[in-house]
Amino acid sequence: xxNNHNQESRRHILSMLVDNQPGVxxxxxxFFSGRGFNIDSLCVSETTDPLVSRITLVAEGDMNILExxxxxxxxxxxxxxxxxxxxxxxxxxxxxxxxxxxxxENRAEILRMADIFRSRVVDVGTExxxxxxxxxxxxxxxxLKLLKPLGIKEIARTGAVALARERK
Amino acid sequence: xxxxxxxxxxxIIDVLREEGVDTLFGYPGGAVIDIYDQLAxxxxxxxxxxxxxxxxxxxxxxxRASGKVGVCLVxxxxxxxxxxxxxxxxxxxxIPVVVLTGQVPTQLIGNDAFQEVDIVGITRPCTKHNxxxxxxxxxxxxxxxxxxxxxxxxxxxVLVDIPKDVMQGSTxxxxxxxxxxxxxxxxxxxxxxxxxxxxxxxxxxxxxxVFAGGGVILSKASKELTEFARKIHAPxxxxxxxxxxxxxxxxxxxxxxxxxxxxxxxxxxxxxxxMIAVGVRFDDRVTGKVDAFAPHAQIIHIDxxxxxxxxxxxVSVPIVGDCKITLEKLNRLLADEDLGDLGTIRAPWLSRxxxxxxxxxxxxxxxxxxxxxxxxxxxxxxxKGQAIIATEVGQNQMWAAQYYHFDQPNHFIxxxxxxxxxxxxxxxIGAQIACPDKLVVDVAGDGSIQMNIQEMGTVMQxxxxxxxxxxxxxxxxxxxxxxxxxxxxxxxxxxxxxAPDFVRLAEAYGAVGLRATKPAEVEKTIKKxxxxxxxxxxxxxxxxxxxxxxxxxxxxxxxxxxxx
Numbered sequence: 001x002x003n004n005h006n007q008e009s010r011r012h013i014l015s016m017l018v019d020n021q022p023g024v025x026x027x028x029x030x031f032f033s034g035r036g037f038n039i040d041s042l043c044v045s046e047t048t049d050p051l052v053s054r055i056t057l058v059a060e061g062d063m064n065i066l067e068x069x070x071x072x073x074x075x076x077x078x079x080x081x082x083x084x085x086x087x088x089x090x091x092x093x094x095x096x097x098x099x100x101x102x103x104x105e106n107r108a109e110i111l112r113m114a115d116i117f118r119s120r121v122v123d124v125g126t127e128x129x130x131x132x133x134x135x136x137x138x139x140x141x142x143x144l145k146l147l148k149p150l151g152i153k154e155i156a157r158t159g160a161v162a163l164a165r166e167r168k
Numbered sequence: 169x170x171x172x173x174x175x176x177x178x179x180i181i182d183v184l185r186e187e188g189v190d191t192l193f194g195y196p197g198g199a200v201i202d203i204y205d206q207l208a209x210x211x212x213x214x215x216x217x218x219x220x221x222x223x224x225x226x227x228x229x230x231x232r233a234s235g236k237v238g239v240c241l242v243x244x245x246x247x248x249x250x251x252x253x254x255x256x257x258x259x260x261x262x263i264p265v266v267v268l269t270g271q272v273p274t275q276l277i278g279n280d281a282f283q284e285v286d287i288v289g290i291t292r293p294c295t296k297h298n299x300x301x302x303x304x305x306x307x308x309x310x311x312x313x314x315x316x317x318x319x320x321x322x323x324x325x326v327l328v329d330i331p332k333d334v335m336q337g338s339t340x341x342x343x344x345x346x347x348x349x350x351x352x353x354x355x356x357x358x359x360x361x362x363x364x365x366x367x368x369x370x371x372x373x374x375x376x377x378v379f380a381g382g383g384v385i386l387s388k389a390s391k392e393l394t395e396f397a398r399k400i401h402a403p404x405x406x407x408x409x410x411x412x413x414x415x416x417x418x419x420x421x422x423x424x425x426x427x428x429x430x431x432x433x434x435x436x437x438x439x440x441x442x443m444i445a446v447g448v449r450f451d452d453r454v455t456g457k458v459d460a461f462a463p464h465a466q467i468i469h470i471d472x473x474x475x476x477x478x479x480x481x482x483v484s485v486p487i488v489g490d491c492k493i494t495l496e497k498l499n500r501l502l503a504d505e506d507l508g509d510l511g512t513i514r515a516p517w518l519s520r521x522x523x524x525x526x527x528x529x530x531x532x533x534x535x536x537x538x539x540x541x542x543x544x545x546x547x548x549x550x551x552k553g554q555a556i557i558a559t560e561v562g563q564n565q566m567w568a569a570q571y572y573h574f575d576q577p578n579h580f581i582x583x584x585x586x587x588x589x590x591x592x593x594x595x596x597i598g599a600q601i602a603c604p605d606k607l608v609v610d611v612a613g614d615g616s617i618q619m620n621i622q623e624m625g626t627v628m629q630x631x632x633x634x635x636x637x638x639x640x641x642x643x644x645x646x647x648x649x650x651x652x653x654x655x656x657x658x659x660x661x662x663x664x665x666x667a668p669d670f671v672r673l674a675e676a677y678g679a680v681g682l683r684a685t686k687p688a689e690v691e692k693t694i695k696k697x698x699x700x701x702x703x704x705x706x707x708x709x710x711x712x713x714x715x716x717x718x719x720x721x722x723x724x725x726x727x728x729x730x731x732x
Binding site: 075077079 | 288289292293296297300317349350351352473474475478479
């Protein structure tokens with residue numbers, strides 16, 4: 001296991017189809033914690049088939065670790081299919097809700113930035129605006145960086161969801 | 169026409185019978201009275217152990233000796249939690265066991281009810297799969313799936329948690345002929361493109377080594393393995409779990425590999441240029457320091473579990489498939505190959521190994537005290553190597569592995585991966601139930617026998633003629649050995665004083681107790697024990713500070729052995 005290329009650690013987006021049953025998420029999450037692997041983000045939702053859910057999971061590791069993770073996930077009885085999008089062409093999106101301090105003198109700037117990032121104001125209070133922004137992780141990080149000096153009260157991020165691109 | 173409904177508890181019995189189960193091991197309790205009520209009206213045999221842990225170990229021992237699925241039935245709460253060590257042991261060693269646990273009624277689940285525990289949550293990481301049955305309509309299907317999953321692919325324990333109202337509820341039950349699971353399809357057939365690569369490497373190899381594991385026994389591939397190794401004139405070693413997969417009487421047999429492996433097996437693994445690993449998982453007790461394991465070898469790895477491959481060791485030719493099917497195919501391919509004069513080609517390699525055998529054999533010094541190795545060796549001799557040997561865990565287990573030479577599979581029954589003390593006696597019970605006509609011996613230490621000694625009650629209740637051989641050194645010997653070798657002889661808490669008088673203990677249970685304190689008494693004691701038609705405890709007072717050698721210190725390359 002001393003191939004240098006294989007030891008390069010990178011971010012992987014795993015998309016799995018699983019049985020839509022209680023306990024399945026616990027099996028997947030338990031496998032990661034039990035074997036000492038870390039989950040960066042996780043999203044679960046039903047698919048068009050109510051018996052099947054999709055778990056989108058982001059984890060970091062070298063090729064050997066990822067290979068082992070994929071095999072172990074496939075071994076779980078309730079996991080129907082595991083896809084690693086890393087080597088393929090895919091679209092990924094993440095959504096964040098950001099509660100930012102909206103002093104009267106900053107409000108116009110906040111709206112300008114929101115416009116640039118195609119973000120929307122979803123709640124307006126006397127002191128705070130809540131913005132919704134969608135994109136890949138890089139875009140959301142950039143948006144948060146710009147808002148930070150204005151004062152971010154709290155954020156909620158979804159974690160990535162992804163689908164493979166169709167052949168053109 | 170009105171369809172007849174069946175009670176949940178009766179469905180359980182029906183599925184067990186459909187699955188060919190005739191015996192189960194268990195312990196009753198409030199949440200499973202309904203099943204026990206049906207059990208009494210059925211022709212199934214129930215063996216009541218004295219502790220639920222022992223019930224799982226017994227089901228496990230039954231499975232290992234018979235090759236069938238072992239079944240265990242316990243109540244909710246403490247009954248269920250007591251099974252965890254047994255389940256974990258079966259999981260580590262890939263033993264097909266189905267554990268049925270009672271659960272509080274569905275409407276009480278989550279309410280911290282009396283004897284409620286989330287056993288599905290607790291056992292999730294140590295079962296191959298588990299189920300909580302929420303409705304009597306699902307019961308039959310889930311039980312069938314449990315059996316299917318337990319024995320197919322890489323086998324393992326499956327737990328089915330059944331709430332009391334599900335046992336009491338009724339439904340129209342139609343037996344399910346075939347289990348269909350869309351996400352579970354073990355690969356039995358190897359990829360045929362890989363097989364010619366194996367043949368090519370075998371032809372090129374000068375110093376091949378076959379390395380067998382428990383997978384060979386689980387897939388019933390001993391015959392095929394033996395044919396394969398003989399055909400390619402390759403020496404054979406095995407893991408602890410693989411003992412018996414290859415006949416120990418064969419000249420190509422090297423003995424066990426690993427931390428307490430033989431000198432010749434360990435050195436061969438480091439010198440070989442081709443290692444053919446069959447049904448193994450390259451556990452740390454086998455490889456020692458991973459980077460130094462088989463440094464000159466191309467490795468072919470055959471295993472049914474894809475996650476075993478390249479988990480610890482990188483291999484040249486991975487083959488995912490059943491050991492038996494794969495070896496059969498390889499043997500067929502080899503039959504059509506011109507392998508040349510292998511006798512001559514392999515002669516230098518085999519004679520080198522013979523030299524290692526001659527210069528560094530398994531050995532111990534005979535003194536005026538009884539050597540534990542001597543007891544096992546005599547036991548082997550006097551049973552002609554035909555006994556089923558269950559072991560506890562620790563030094564007794566390693567001496568049994570080293571000095572009882574197994575010629576057949578399913579005869580060595582030991583908690584390998586988990587190393588679960590207290591395993592031996594209940595596992596021996598399971599093995600004796602599976603093989604009533606066989607001689608079953610539990611090789612034990614004075615420490616681990618006390619972990620499930622209460623099972624003597626089970627032995628007596630079912631009149632099982634099990635022989636317990638205690639290698640009594642008054643220590644938790646393996647830990648003491650580590651303390652001696654690596655902790656400056658600081659024997660912290662490993663001395664077991666005030667052990668019971670095992671002879672009188674045997675008699676208290678109604679069994680026969682025998683003791684030997686001098687080497688001259690060993691043979692006589694074993695002979696007397698073996699010829700007694702009922703259960704016997706033989707207490708051998710052995711050399712107190714004997715160590716198991718060879719020994720590879722943890723984390724060191726397996727060529728760096730401490731020898732006698």
